[in-house]
Amino acid sequence: MRYYEKIGLLQPPLRSEGNYRYYGSQDQRRLSFVRRARELGFSIEQIRELIAFGEQREHECSSVDDVVKAHIADIGRRIQDLQALQAELERMIGNCPGGRVADCRVLEALQPQPRA
Helix, strand or coil: CHHHHHCCCCCCCEECCCCCEECCHHHHHHHHHHHHHHHCCCCHHHHHHHHHHHHCCCCCHHHHHHHHHHHHHHHHHHHHHHHHHHHHHHHHHHCCCCCCHHHCHHHHHHCCCCCC
């Protein structure tokens, strides 16, 4: 929570007379929103945008949709990258005939190639 306060996603909490932090229901809702957005993979900047849109209740919903669509596109790119990585690792393991570590094709493929 202190991290989110430090970067401005949460307001600094009220303090009791004993200097304990006091979080109200609005603070708890905001924290839940931030945590859920992080679980869904939104960046801090995207969360900041979504919070700002949420504070402008009369703003067009399409602005929120645009942030979500950009996030979906980023997820799609990451999925493609991970699928390419998976295919490369499967190719490497498929080329390994087994046997001794000294003859391991996987370790050989992971070695840096000399630059020309």
